[in-house]
Amino acid sequence: MxxxxxxxxxxxxxxxxxxxxxxxxxxxxxxxxxxxxxxxxxxxxxxxxxxxxxxxxxxxxxxxxxxxxxxxxxxxxxxxxxxxxxxxxxxxxxxxxxxxxxxxxxxxxxxxxxxxxxxxxxxxxxxxxxxxxxxxxxxxxxxxxxxxxxxxxxxxxxxxxxxxxxxxxxxxxxxxxxxxxTGFTGDGDEGAAAAVPRKRSPRLPAPGSYVLSVSTLEARKNHALLFRVWRHLLDERGPDRVPVLVLAGRIGWMVADLVQQIRQTNGLGGRILLIADASDAELRQLYEGCRFTVFPSFYEGWGLPVTESLGQGRPCIASGSSAVPEAGGALARYFDPENGTEALAAIRSALDDPAGTDAWAERIRREFRPVPWAxxxxxxxxxxxxxxx
Missing domain, CATH: 3.40.50 (Rossmann fold)
Structure with missing residues (x-):
């Protein structure tokens, strides 16, 4: 929390x-x-x-x-x-x-x-x-x-x-x-962009090959829903047509069963990748290279990964509960975190319409107004x- x-x-x-x-x-x-x-x-x-x-x-x-x-x-x-x-x-x-x-x-x-x-x-x-x-x-x-x-x-x-x-x-x-x-440490400071390594971290997947979800793994964050959605996508279309799901966040509480399921399936045959200790530089690179982000949390006090995603110009498909719509506004798309079918439809739509997803990203880059921490x-x-x- x-x-x-x-x-x-x-x-x-x-x-x-x-x-x-x-x-x-x-x-x-x-x-x-x-x-x-x-x-x-x-x-x-x-x-x-x-x-x-x-x-x-x-x-x-x-x-x-x-x-x-x-x-x-x-x-x-x-x-x-x-x-x-x-x-x-x-x-x-x-x-x-x-x-x-x-x-x-x-x-x-x-x-x-x-x-x-x-x-x-x-x-x-x-x-x-x-x-x-x-x-x-x-x-x-x-x-x-x-x-x-x-x-x-x-x-x-x-x-x-x-x-x-x-x-x-x-x-x-x-x-x-x-x-x-909105933003990471140093955003808006002179020379901040130059301080970010341009060489991509070797442990990150190739740009364009993955969907990203950023948050601590705990029951409230609803990663179990994403596991079920990715399982369904694999059954539906096979591994060659399903991007990797990157889970960027440390392992928290009440997720022992989920972690065991990920490990026992070898991350659904390599389609789920857990990165538990990403640095700010690696997070920037993950955001920059993802197709879009997903944030299925049941309940939030705000929803910082949503604004981080928009701030990096990346589309976000998020839970419509609690404070999350305040974080995403009109530029994110929402689903009921209790409804796996609705989440699957939203994610499938973004995957099956890459041109539309690119246009969505362009709209975000054009319309999103970051809030300075000052x-x-x-x-x-x-x-x-x-x-x-």
Missing amino acids: EAGAPGGFGRRIAYRLPGELRQPLVSGFKAQREAVRAAAEAGRAVFDLARHAARRSGEAAGARGRAPATGVPFGTQATAGDVLLAPGSPWFHPFYHRLAARARQEQRLRLAVLVYDAIPLIRPEWCEENLVRRFTGWARTTLPLADTILTISRASGNDLRAWAAREGVALRAPPEAIPVG DSARRLVALLDHAQA
């Missing part, structure tokens, strides 16, 4: 921001992790939690005549009305709400949290049991304390509101969505400024 591991999706976002915005946020993730470890021993750890991530609080302090923190405990720098931002995954700490409540009561700080998705609340069947318990406990105790709740999609915000109403959890303010940027940061800062006012 996007919020499933501390710093996972958040770190992926942070490292794609411009330099002047990236370092404070990356430092914030690191500071948060260290602060949580120390929280049981020292109440002031909650202030260290946001020493770097709440950069705007430091800037506002300077504007009021106080020097920003430089190695001084955050608690001594914060004043009433400053914003304590939790941009990572504080739900893994069982007593986070106590620390947040102390910050609000003793320092009179305003609390802001960034929620990447509500999967453990809305679709717990796709999560490990302990994660569901911890996340639900955090949501019940901490979200009611938050003056500002940020999400990475309107769909996630709507799900949080619906869950809170159903469970009787009072939110201080409705969730606000921030835009999710826009994500600016929206985040604007919402925190509003919370501070």
